Amino acid sequence: MVSDDTTADAVAGPGGTPPGPSAVRPDPSADPVFSDEDRSADPAYRPAASVEPAFSGEPAATGDAVATDPAADVTPAFSGEPPVDAASDAPAGPVGPVFAEPAPSSVDGADAPLGDAAPDPAEATLPPELAEAARTLFGERLDLAAAYAELLATEGVVRGLIGPREAPRLWDRHLLNCAVMAERIPEGASVIDVGSGAGLPGLVLAIARPDLTVTLVEPLARRVSFLIEAVQRLGLTRSVRVFRGRAEEAAAGSRDRDPLAADIVTARAVAALDRLAAWCLPLTVPGGRLLALKGASAADEIAEHTDAVVRLGGGTPELHRCGAGVIEPAATVVEVVRERVVNPPRAKKPKRSRGGRNRGGRNRDR
Numbered sequence: 109m110v111s112d113d114t115t116a117d118a119v120a121g122p123g124g125t126p127p128g129p130s131a132v133r134p135d136p137s138a139d140p141v142f143s144d145e146d147r148s149a150d151p152a153y154r155p156a157a158s159v160e161p162a163f164s165g166e167p168a169a170t171g172d173a174v175a176t177d178p179a180a181d182v183t184p185a186f187s188g189e190p191p192v193d194a195a196s197d198a199p200a201g202p203v204g205p206v207f208a209e210p211a212p213s214s215v216d217g218a219d220a221p222l223g224d225a226a227p228d229p230a231e232a233t234l235p236p237e238l239a240e241a242a243r244t245l246f247g248e249r250l251d252l253a254a255a256y257a258e259l260l261a262t263e264g265v266v267r268g269l270i271g272p273r274e275a276p277r278l279w280d281r282h283l284l285n286c287a288v289m290a291e292r293i294p295e296g297a298s299v300i301d302v303g304s305g306a307g308l309p310g311l312v313l314a315i316a317r318p319d320l321t322v323t324l325v326e327p328l329a330r331r332v333s334f335l336i337e338a339v340q341r342l343g344l345t346r347s348v349r350v351f352r353g354r355a356e357e358a359a360a361g362s363r364d365r366d367p368l369a370a371d372i373v374t375a376r377a378v379a380a381l382d383r384l385a386a387w388c389l390p391l392t393v394p395g396g397r398l399l400a401l402k403g404a405s406a407a408d409e410i411a412e413h414t415d416a417v418v419r420l421g422g423g424t425p426e427l428h429r430c431g432a433g434v435i436e437p438a439a440t441v442v443e444v445v446r447e448r449v450v451n452p453p454r455a456k457k458p459k460r461s462r463g464g465r466n467r468g469g470r471n472r473d474r
């Protein structure tokens with residue numbers, strides 16, 4: 109369905125759901141935002157038979173994104189760094205640190221059969237009943253939020269990042285629901301949004317809170333391409349950057365790049381709490397916090413995964429209702445403080461026999 113020939117340009121430039129209840133809807137945790145996009149269309153996708161277990165749509169809030177992550181081979185890079193070749197995902201030559209031009213429609217998804225789902229910018233119109241909440245949360249940046257909503261309802265749908273049925277529900281389900289997380293974020297904080305997808309909640313927070321510096325971490329090429337263009341079109345290049353890669357890669361750093369870290373790490377609909385803690389706590393400065401936007405499963409996840417979170421250096425996860433009195437119902441956010449720095453277990457060296465060969469090898473030679 110949707111091709112991703114935009115990848116090289118996208119990574120050359122600088123720069124999907126969830127849960128959480130919304131102002132007028134039931135808990136969406138069981139109803140992921142992303143459309144069932146054709147994962148095989150993404151160049152980072154590896155078919156189940158050759159690399160990994162079958163991919164069953166988007167990882168849900170409790171899903172196992174690691175085992176099924178089709179982006180395992182992606183070369184991590186900041187936007188502005190050397191691009192990734194669209195076809196192979198191999199690093200290509202260097203390019204200037206400028207945004208890619210918005211991709212021509214012939215390569216960014218116009219080939220996809222849109223049918224009745226042809227995007228209608230009017231669907232991104234702020235419903236009157238949500239206007240007050242939106243004004244409260246976005247203040248004088250409400251126009252910017254509206255521009256982002258329109259981008260999601262048009263390009264986001266065309267590129268298969270947002271299901272067409274989501275377009276009329278963008279404000280309550282996504283923008284407002286994510287924006288309320290801002291109340292848990294201190295003034296001037298640095299934020300890393302893990303598994304940003306189409307920019308949720310990271311871009312929403314950057315819009316609502318110009319005092320924040322936000323890094324969007326996302327491994328999949330097509331989403332990164334969208335994020336880069338969104339950052340450019342919304343004029344957020346000074347406060348938002350896009351890192352293409354997995355959270356684990358962002359935290360590990362490389363020969364050329366320091367590990368990433370921030371005061372606050374956010375995530376929505378990326379993985380269950382134990383896995384999220386394993387990915388996100390290493391990205392959190394000591395004393396900083398992981399904020400996971402969750403749905404109805406939040407309390408169960410806390411009960412199930414507290415031990416694992418604590419083993420990973422986190423404090424006891426706390427459940428917070430955000431946006432009370434602004435959106436109905438309030439959003440559910442699980443908060444974990446990084447209390448201790450726990451180093452990942454070191455890989456064991458293979459045991460060697462006296463002759464210097466490992467046992468497995470000797471046995472095999474027999």
Ligand SMILES: C[S@@+](CC[C@H](N)C(=O)[O-])C[C@H]1O[C@@H](n2cnc3c(N)ncnc32)[C@H](O)[C@@H]1O
Pocket residue numbers: 124125126127140141142166167168173174177179302303304305306307308309325326327328331353354355356375376377378387
């Ligand atoms: C269901 S989508 C949610 C997107 C967005 N947060 C939202 O709420 O709409 C999950 C996202 O997590 C990303 N992801 C999966 N594993 C990841 C990892 N290890 N590090 C960073 N992102 C990851 C996927 O590529 C995907 O874009």
